[in-house]
Amino acid sequence: xxxxxxxxxxxxxxxxxxxxxxxxxxxxxxxxxxxxxxxxxxxxxxxxxxxxxxxxxxxxxxxxxxxxxxxxxxxxxxxxxxxxxxxxxxxxxxxxxxxxxxxxxx
Amino acid sequence: xxxxxxxxxxxxxxxxxxxxxxxxxxxxxxxxxxxxxxxxxxxxxxxxxxxxxxxxxxxxxxxxxxxxxxxxxxxxxxxxxxxxxxxxxxxxxxxxxxxxxxxxxxxxxxxxxxxxxxxxxxx
Numbered sequence: 001x002x003x004x005x006x007x008x009x010x011x012x013x014x015x016x017x018x019x020x021x022x023x024x025x026x027x028x029x030x031x032x033x034x035x036x037x038x039x040x041x042x043x044x045x046x047x048x049x050x051x052x053x054x055x056x057x058x059x060x061x062x063x064x065x066x067x068x069x070x071x072x073x074x075x076x077x078x079x080x081x082x083x084x085x086x087x088x089x090x091x092x093x094x095x096x097x098x099x100x101x102x103x104x105x106x
Numbered sequence: 107x108x109x110x111x112x113x114x115x116x117x118x119x120x121x122x123x124x125x126x127x128x129x130x131x132x133x134x135x136x137x138x139x140x141x142x143x144x145x146x147x148x149x150x151x152x153x154x155x156x157x158x159x160x161x162x163x164x165x166x167x168x169x170x171x172x173x174x175x176x177x178x179x180x181x182x183x184x185x186x187x188x189x190x191x192x193x194x195x196x197x198x199x200x201x202x203x204x205x206x207x208x209x210x211x212x213x214x215x216x217x218x219x220x221x222x223x224x225x226x227x228x229x
Contacts, residue, residue, distance in 0.1 A: 034215040043204055043219035044153070055213055087153060091215060094170065097153035 002026055004088050004098035012106040019075040021101045023088035028068045035064055035073045036087045038100075044087060048073060078103070108132040110205050110220035118199075118227050124192040128205030128220050135181045135188050136161040141208045143216065144179060144190045148201035158208070159188055195227045 003026040013019055023033065031051040036044035046055040048064035051071060061076040075082055083105050088098040114126035128142070135142060141160035147153050157169040159179045169177050178191040192199060203223045206216040 034213070036216075041222075043206075043222050044216070045219075046213060046215055046217050049213035049215045053213065055217065089153075089215065094168075095155040095216075097155075099152050 002029060002090050002093050002096050004090060004096055006086075006088060006098035006101045008101060009099075010102045010104060012104050013078055014106045015078050015080055017078050019073075019078055019082070019103055021073040021075075021086055021103075023066075023071040023073070023098050025069045025071075025090060029090040029092040031067050032091045033064075033066070033071050034089045034091070035062075036089065037082075037084050038087065039084045047086075075103075108207060108218040110207065110218055112203070112205055112220040112223045114223055114225070116224055116226060118195055118225060119229050120196055120227055121194055124190070124195050124199060124203075124225055124227070126190045126203055126205075126223055126225070127187050128189070129185065129187040130207075131186070133207065134183075135159075135186050136183050138162060139210050141210070142179075142181070142188045143206045143208055145204045145206055145216070146201040147204070147222075150198070151201070154201075156190070156192075197227045199225070200227045201225060 005024045007022045033051050035048040038044045047058050047062050052064045063074045065072050085100045085102045087100050109131045111129045118124045141158045143158040144156040157179050159167050159181050176193045181188045205220040207218040
């Protein structure tokens with residue numbers, strides 16, 4: 001099973017600041033990685049797929065990069081609605097998720 | 107716009123069977139361009155993919171190793187829905203359960219999700 005490790009566990013930032021989230025895979029997943037956003041009481045929402053492609057309707061402030069084992073989700077300037085938990089997911093060998101990074105208001 | 111609506115009991119006794127249904131609108135459970143999945147989320151396990159069903163001239167199912175001996179996913183084309191059955195549940199199966207669609211083309215990840223169903227396993 002491919003294990004995805006996200007860091008940091010919690011990111012404390014202010015609105016307008018830049019957020020950089022990391023996801024590391026235990027073996028190469030090529031570019032077969034997605035990022036999701038989850039708010040309390042809601043299902044995950046697809047943000048980024050294939051490492052760097054924004055899903056339909058996702059604002060341009062969200063961007064993804066990386067390939068192989070190291071991936072980054074960047075939120076260029078945090079809006080109030082961006083404070084949430086973010087998960088990465090791979091689809092190389094079935095589907096596994098990271099444990100999440102919580103972006104909280106500082 | 108695809109909408110997935112989940113239904114089923116929120117409380118199941120240990121050793122019994124957990125049953126949930128996901129009703130689809132805006133797509134077809136027998137589509138050749140999607141697979142229909144169940145995912146659960148708990149504090150101890152995080153997000154965990156459980157299994158899928160899909161139609162490619164015939165029906166296929168795939169299940170996660172962790173639940174393979176206890177899980178069944180079925181499609182009901184007459185109602186355009188699919189279901190999850192998990193047998194012999196224990197308190198460790200307490201989680202929020204989601205159904206989700208995965209298209210075979212971009213984005214090729216879970217793009218539509220149900221609202222989630224909290225299932226508690228307790229006597």
